[in-house]
Amino acid sequence: QVQLVESGGGSVQAGASLRLSCVASDYTFSAYTIAWFRQAAGKEREFVAQVNWGGQSTIYADSVKGRFTISRDNAQKTVTLQMSSLKPEDTALYSCAAVQGLWGSKVAGAYDYWGQGTQVTVSL
Numbered sequence: 001q002v003q004l005v006e007s008g009g010g011s012v013q014a015g016a017s018l019r020l021s022c023v024a025s026d027y028t029f030s031a032y033t034i035a036w037f038r039q040a041a042g043k044e045r046e047f048v049a050q051v052n053w054g055g056q057s058t059i060y061a062d063s064v065k066g067r068f069t070i071s072r073d074n075a076q077k078t079v080t081l082q083m084s085s086l087k088p089e090d091t092a093l094y095s096c097a098a099v100q101g102l103w104g105s106k107v108a109g110a111y112d113y114w115g116q117g118t119q120v121t122v123s124l
Contacts, residue, residue, distance in 0.1 A: 001026070001113065002024050002025065002026040002028075002029070002032065002098050002112075002113040003024065003025040003026070003113070003115075004022055004023070004024055004025075004096050004097070004098060004113055004114065004115035005022070005023050005025075005115055005116070006020060006021065006022050006094065006095060006096055006115045006116065006117055006118040007020070007021050007023075007118055008020040008021050008118060009094060009118030009119045009120045010119075010120065010121070011121040011122075011123065012086060012120075012121070012122055012123075013122070013123055013124070014086060014087055014088060014122055014123065014124050015085060015086065016086050016122070017082070017083060017084040017085075017086065018083045018086065018120060019080060019081070019082050019083070020036070020080065020081040020083065020094055020096075020118060020120075021078055021079070021080050021081075022034065022036070022078065022079040022080075022081075022096030022115060023076075023077060023078050024077040024078075024079075024098065025077075026077070027077075028100075029074060029077040029098075030053055030054075030074040031053055031100050031101075032053060032098040032099060032100050032113075033050060033051070033052055033053060033098070033099050033100070033102055033103050033105075034050065034051055034070075034072060034079040034096055034097070034098050035047065035048070035049065035050035035051075035096065035097050035098075035099075035105075035106075035111060036048040036049050036050070036070065036079075036081050036094055036095070036096050036097075037094070037095050037096075037097060037108055038090075038092035038093065038094045038095070038120075039092055039093050039095070039117075040089075040091060040092040040093075041092075043092075045095075045108050046061065047061050047106035047107075047108070048060070048061055048064055048068065048081070048094070049061065049064065049068055049070040049081060050070065050104075050105075050106075051070045051071065051072050051079060052103055053074075054074075055071060055072045055073075055074070057103070058070050059104065059106070061106075063089075064083075064090075067083065067084050067085045067086075068081060068082065068083050068084070069081070069082040070082075079096060081094070081096075083120070086120075086122045087122060088122050088123065088124055089122075090120060090122050091120060091121050091122050092119075092120060093117040093118070093119050093120075094117060094118055094119075094120055095114055095115050095116070095117040095118075096114075096115050097111035097112075097113060097114045097115070098111060098112065098113040098114075099111045099112050099113075100112070
């Protein structure tokens with residue numbers, strides 16, 4: 001079973017950058033597709049970005065394309081979400097999720113393992 005721990009959230013002003021990290025416990029980490037989702041207060045959880053097992057392929061939500069970059073370091077069992085030009089509408093709890101043997105899904109229910117999340121708050 002994969003355990004995921006996120007870090008890097010915080011409170012920033014609009015236009016700032018943040019770097020979120022998702023660290024896994026499992027030695028088979030490289031076999032998993034990893035995605036970031038976010039959930040704002042009172043809203044549904046939404047897909048943000050995902051990266052395939054080797055890091056060569058990525059998918060982004062339209063709302064973050066060009067501003068967020070997802071990457072992974074399998075040796076460190078870490079996936080990073082670099083967020084720039086942050087907007088107030090990016091405010092949410094950000095969680096990473098893992099699934100094995102699946103690529104391309106933007107549906108939260110398709111992912112088997114989840115971290116507890118890290119809060120990102122962007123103010124004007």
